[in-house]
Amino acid sequence: MKTISITVNGKPAQASVEPRTNLADFVREHLHLTGTNIGCEHGVCGACTIEVDGGPARSCIAYAVACDGATVRTIEGFAADATMHALREAFSAEHALQCGYCTPGMLITARDIVLRLPDADDGRVREELAGNLCRCTGYVGIVRAIRRVLEQNKL
Amino acid sequence: MSNVAGKGVGARLRRKEDARFLHGQGEYVPNIAMVGMQNVAFVRSSVAHGRIKSITKPAGLEDLVFTIDDLIGVKPIVANSALPGFKASSQPVLAQGKVRFVGEMIAMCVATTRAEAEDIAALVEVDIEPLPAVTQMLMARNTEGPRVHEHWSDNVFLETKTEADLTDIKATAAIKVRRRIHTARQCMAPMEGRGVVATFERRLDQLLMYSSAQMPHINRAGLSECLGIDQGRIRVVSPDVGGGFGYKALLLAEEVCLAWLAMRLQKPVRWIEDRYEQLSAGANCREHDYDITGYADTNGRLLAVDCDATVDSGAYSLYPFSACLEAAQVGSILPGPYVMEKFRCVTASACTNKPPILPYRGVARTGVCFAIELLIDAIAREAKREPYEVRLTNLVPPEKMPFWNVTKKYFDSGDYPEAVRRAVTAIDLSKWRARQQQDEPDGRRIGVGFSVYCEQAAHGTSVYYGWGIPMVPGHEQCNARLSPDGVLEVRIGAHSHGQGLETTLAQVANSILGIDTENVRVIHGDTAVTPYSTGTWGSRCMVMSGGAVGVTCKEIEKRVRNIAAKLMEVAAVDLVLADGEVRVAGTDKKMTLKEVAHVWYRQPQLLPPDVDTGGLEATLGYKPLQDTGTFSYACHAVVVAVDTELGAVEILDYVIVEDGGTLINPMVVDGQIFGGTAQGIGTALYEEMPFDLQGQPLASTLADYMLPGATEVPPVRVLHMETPSPLTFFGQKGIGEGGAIAPPAAIANAVNDALAPLGVEMLESPITSRRLLAALAKAGTVAARA
Numbered sequence: 001m002k003t004i005s006i007t008v009n010g011k012p013a014q015a016s017v018e019p020r021t022n023l024a025d026f027v028r029e030h031l032h033l034t035g036t037n038i039g040c041e042h043g044v045c046g047a048c049t050i051e052v053d054g055g056p057a058r059s060c061i062a063y064a065v066a067c068d069g070a071t072v073r074t075i076e077g078f079a080a081d082a083t084m085h086a087l088r089e090a091f092s093a094e095h096a097l098q099c100g101y102c103t104p105g106m107l108i109t110a111r112d113i114v115l116r117l118p119d120a121d122d123g124r125v126r127e128e129l130a131g132n133l134c135r136c137t138g139y140v141g142i143v144r145a146i147r148r149v150l151e152q153n154k155l
Numbered sequence: 156m157s158n159v160a161g162k163g164v165g166a167r168l169r170r171k172e173d174a175r176f177l178h179g180q181g182e183y184v185p186n187i188a189m190v191g192m193q194n195v196a197f198v199r200s201s202v203a204h205g206r207i208k209s210i211t212k213p214a215g216l217e218d219l220v221f222t223i224d225d226l227i228g229v230k231p232i233v234a235n236s237a238l239p240g241f242k243a244s245s246q247p248v249l250a251q252g253k254v255r256f257v258g259e260m261i262a263m264c265v266a267t268t269r270a271e272a273e274d275i276a277a278l279v280e281v282d283i284e285p286l287p288a289v290t291q292m293l294m295a296r297n298t299e300g301p302r303v304h305e306h307w308s309d310n311v312f313l314e315t316k317t318e319a320d321l322t323d324i325k326a327t328a329a330i331k332v333r334r335r336i337h338t339a340r341q342c343m344a345p346m347e348g349r350g351v352v353a354t355f356e357r358r359l360d361q362l363l364m365y366s367s368a369q370m371p372h373i374n375r376a377g378l379s380e381c382l383g384i385d386q387g388r389i390r391v392v393s394p395d396v397g398g399g400f401g402y403k404a405l406l407l408a409e410e411v412c413l414a415w416l417a418m419r420l421q422k423p424v425r426w427i428e429d430r431y432e433q434l435s436a437g438a439n440c441r442e443h444d445y446d447i448t449g450y451a452d453t454n455g456r457l458l459a460v461d462c463d464a465t466v467d468s469g470a471y472s473l474y475p476f477s478a479c480l481e482a483a484q485v486g487s488i489l490p491g492p493y494v495m496e497k498f499r500c501v502t503a504s505a506c507t508n509k510p511p512i513l514p515y516r517g518v519a520r521t522g523v524c525f526a527i528e529l530l531i532d533a534i535a536r537e538a539k540r541e542p543y544e545v546r547l548t549n550l551v552p553p554e555k556m557p558f559w560n561v562t563k564k565y566f567d568s569g570d571y572p573e574a575v576r577r578a579v580t581a582i583d584l585s586k587w588r589a590r591q592q593q594d595e596p597d598g599r600r601i602g603v604g605f606s607v608y609c610e611q612a613a614h615g616t617s618v619y620y621g622w623g624i625p626m627v628p629g630h631e632q633c634n635a636r637l638s639p640d641g642v643l644e645v646r647i648g649a650h651s652h653g654q655g656l657e658t659t660l661a662q663v664a665n666s667i668l669g670i671d672t673e674n675v676r677v678i679h680g681d682t683a684v685t686p687y688s689t690g691t692w693g694s695r696c697m698v699m700s701g702g703a704v705g706v707t708c709k710e711i712e713k714r715v716r717n718i719a720a721k722l723m724e725v726a727a728v729d730l731v732l733a734d735g736e737v738r739v740a741g742t743d744k745k746m747t748l749k750e751v752a753h754v755w756y757r758q759p760q761l762l763p764p765d766v767d768t769g770g771l772e773a774t775l776g777y778k779p780l781q782d783t784g785t786f787s788y789a790c791h792a793v794v795v796a797v798d799t800e801l802g803a804v805e806i807l808d809y810v811i812v813e814d815g816g817t818l819i820n821p822m823v824v825d826g827q828i829f830g831g832t833a834q835g836i837g838t839a840l841y842e843e844m845p846f847d848l849q850g851q852p853l854a855s856t857l858a859d860y861m862l863p864g865a866t867e868v869p870p871v872r873v874l875h876m877e878t879p880s881p882l883t884f885f886g887q888k889g890i891g892e893g894g895a896i897a898p899p900a901a902i903a904n905a906v907n908d909a910l911a912p913l914g915v916e917m918l919e920s921p922i923t924s925r926r927l928l929a930a931l932a933k934a935g936t937v938a939a940r941a
Contacts, residue, residue: 020270029268034186035179037397039346040430044857047346075179088177092169095826098653100176101183101346101397122870129865133857135346135398136653138829138894139865 004068008033009077017064024048024059027074035075035104039133046132049105050074056112075104083111086152090145098136106132110146120150163666164885167822170658171672172651181395184350184367189423192352195413196272197426198262198279199436200254203290203508203850204301205283207252210262213278220279221263223249226415230381232406234474237623241313241479244304244506246471248381248408248415254283255303255470256510257852258436263412265424288508288850292467293444295505303470303506312468312504313479317486317562319499321450324459328450332533337919338522338899339843340442340467342854343515344862347397348428349437351410353417361388362414368393369404369650370475370690373626375682377406377474378414389414393680396652400834401515402438403652404692406474435855439844440515442467443485443522449530455538455545459497462489462526466519468504469511475626475689476514479504483622484519487562489527492571492609492788493549498561508850514692516831517896520608521838525920528606528900532907533916542904543579543605546790547572550607557881564611565783567888568878574790574812575607581810581874582792599796601807602909606900607790612694612889615782628695630776632686633703635664635711637771639756641735641749643670643711646678647700648688653830654891655823656696660704662819663885667708668715669733670748686774694889697819698785702777702884710773714766719751721763777884785880785888789813791832791897795905799913799931802924804840804906806869811897814876816888824890825873831894832871837863839899840921 001016008031015030022041027033027050036059039047043061050059051073078084087110090096097103106129113120113128120128125146126139134142162168175181212220232246250261262279266272287301294300295310303310325331352365362384368374371391379386396403409426416424428437446463464485472478482504490498515521531549535542551558553570560566587603595601611618619627634646643664651657661675679685688700712732719737720727723744731738738745754761755771779785794808811828818824841861845853854860879886899920906927907916915934919926 018270028185032188033179034183035181037181037183037347038185040857042430042856042858045346045430045862091177092173095170095822097173097176098655098826098830099346099396099398100172100181100653103176103181104179107177126865131864133346133862133864135344135400135834135862136830137826138831138833138871139868140829140870141826143865143870 002065004065006067007071009073019063019065021064022060023062023064023067026064027059033074033076037101037104046109047102047105049108049132051108056109075107083114086149087111087114087145090148094141094145094148096137096141096145102132102134106134106142113146114149114153118150118153122147162672163662164817164819166662166820168658168662168672168820170655171661172655172657183347183395183397184352184365185427187352187365187394189352189354192423192425193265193267193420194269194272195416195424195426196264196269196276197260198264198276198281200250200257200259200261200283202254202283202285203257203288204286205254206286207250207254208282208284211280213275216275216278219265219275221416223247223251228383229411229415230383232381232408232474234472234477234625236313236477236479238313238315238479238483242307244471244478246408248411256508257850258510260408263416265416269427290507290509290846290848290850292442292465292505292507295507296503303508310506312472312506313483315483315486315502317498317500319497321459321461321497321499324450324497328458329453330451330455330534330537331448332530332537333448334530334533334918336445336447336526336529338441338443338525339921340439341515341838341842342434342437342439342844342860343400343402344433344860345398345400345402348430348433349403349407350427351413352423352425353413354423355418355421361390362418363390364410364414365392365394366410367396367403369399369652369692371650371680371682372648372687373475373690374406374410378410381411382414390683393650396650399652399691401440401513401692404476404690405438405513430857431855434860435852436510438473438513439469439510440512441522445526447526447530449534451534451538453538455534455540455548457493457495457549459495460490462500464500464502465505467507467509469507469509471511473511473513475624477624478511480514480622480624481512481519485523487564488520488611489523490561491523491527492551492566492607493527494551495561509846516834517892520610520896521835521899524606524608524896525900525903529903529918532904536911543575546575546605546607550575565781566609566786567880567882569786569788569814570876570878571607571788574788574814574876575605577812577874578605578790578792578810581812581872582794582808587794599798600909602795602797602905602907604901604903604905604908605790605792606897606904607788608893608896609786609788610694610889610893610896611784611786613698613779614693614784615778617782618784626689628689630778631688631699631703632774632776633700633707634686634774635704635707635772637711637748637752639752641674641747641752643668643675644678645675645704646685647703648685648690649696649700650680650691654696654827655820656700659697659819659823660700663701663704664708667705668712669735671735674735694891697887698779698883698889699777701819701887702779703775705884706777707773707775710775711771714771715748715751718754718762718766719746722746722754722761779882781882785816785883787815787888787890787893789893789897791901793901793905795902795909797906797909802927804922809869809871810874811871812874812876813893814878815890816880816883817877817886818875819885819887827891828873828894829871831892832898833863833868834895835898836868836902838920839902841867843921
């Protein structure tokens, strides 16, 4: 067991974790932040994407002990975030979610796209989404929702 | 009928369920925690076929490891079929004596965390004497060689025969095309795997199980049969479910094991499937083989189809759909909407040392569509006609509706040729035909492909009782209650896991009661509070649950009218329900639904003497006027560019002309079509669950099992026709599966259109680079690369 200090959703936490515990299990099982869904546990599907030190990261292939000192935001940590608010609105309007399982990871990736690539077109948005799988929507609504927020931001 | 600001049937209403998912507050099984909860990991077989010589529990940890010998009294899972000749398998919930596929469970290990349970599982020693594995479904009929189930005469669950005398047609048909067509084994791969949390509630003397399940009432029935506990003492809750597609429409051996364990330990226990388990041990789907011959006249008019089809059903018959549903369906649905004189078909459900199969979105239709639509294109090439024209020649014309096809399927309505014509226009076929006359600057080859399918949905008793499987759908029920504060609670036994039923069923209620959808709560997924249902499968919910909500709300409406009429001293027929109010037509007299409810619950002294004693709560059952199913259909048209050097296929345009009858919520319908089509593109080009000759699965991660991503799925254009079904409550038809049916056929036809000048015809899905390059090399048409 190793003790780590980690800031999650603005709150500093100290925890004693096994070296093998991944960040996804840590936030879910230790902090009870179950909004982060686990899809593959080998870094392909993107369902577990959370924000680590300001950028999207796959929490299933990051060890919690490797995140000692890091600042982490999960889907529960964006209540006051204007971009996330706009994305949530757009996701609903464009029917960008069905079962909802990929949605938290998708939103965190989407927020990164919107903030980093203000001029992204459909093709670029699709490339940027390549690391987040959705089995329900065919990506149509997701791409439209992200583009909708990008366009709103240009006004 | 009335609308609150366009929230009723037909409205593009945003989904009520979105808010919780967008905030990470979905309640999926892995999110459920209980005090003292233990976690389970399974020891699974590493060989496909073998005799278990010994299982040794690790010293000192014996109490934490359980084998079939410990599960005294637990019965095996048996999913029989009444079809003549069906051989039922007996699936022990933990392996007994033998293992029959890689991933079959051998022992159950329990610990505080999953990681610790896996540590224990790694210490369990299993000695297995390997046996030759049966991995080739086409050899299943052999009576020599190894048997998956020793006491069987061969490795066939069931053979079916649809006979017809084709002698004359064979002798005279101008066109005869015979093809060998194959579709790969797949894994459905919903984003969330399966998962179970079980506990025993002493107070209620009942087993409580949370399971990621599409048909919780069926899971309860199956648990009851295996555990010998009355269904009344089992409560199954299927909370939020991260995608189903058929993968969660069964009784799991894991569910039975966890139920037993919770009662044994008197503690809550949890098992969450990981992706490795899903891909290497979870149920598969879709592996079909067709030896199919089409007979036609010089014009391409179909005379007969003759087919020998085999489906690899894997090692066991799963509960409730059985191992034979898929192959036997081929024998009845292969002709689809095409008119032909004769149809002959033999099918076999092969038993192999692979994980069992489940019906995946579209069930047998995706394979059937692939076979018949590739055949139609082959006939068109022989007849030297445009493939769409040959379809127009052969599709049932609208004036023949309703139509009994050659296998006695009842087509309720529709204009199939019109869907093809609209697709031809929308894809702009003539533009692409002109472009095909010129060389592409990048050297790729352009092809256009079409496919047509029909989707029998919400088929009921008359279809299913003949299968004789553990589940026969009857009347679908709804319980509705107008609560004291005017909120309508709607309870249904089916389950919504992405389909949006919490919204669309509220729209149904709105259309009848005029109640704001914000004041309708759709409750599902809990056997304790919902009416019995066979659950969510076969694109049935909007027809069956939608109809049930319809008739039940009609009953509530009648009772509301009766009470309100007496209170306002008018005739019930003069009342109009709209905007949450009961209004007296032509006056400004009115009461709110809440006020009516208030009288029933809080001021019964005001009720009329002849009031319905059922009050503002009713449970009614529903079936369509005829329960042979609704037939939705579509024509998919696709343009591809094929790179003959890389073997890559790019989709340049994709159009769907679809007829789902009356659309309850067009946004949700489009979402189902988009999502289904993405899965169909995966089937066409990427997804494959290969096994080696020893029965080892070769795609155990999502880096090997290729799911289509945002860069693989193109923007898809959907055009709707809306021919209302004469059989259903609003004229709606089931559409949940359709998107996944047609893409492999349309894409293969487009690829074959592109490669026809090179003499290459792809007859196997998925059309991967490897397969394409091999076919091109075989045809000797690719310039050697440096």
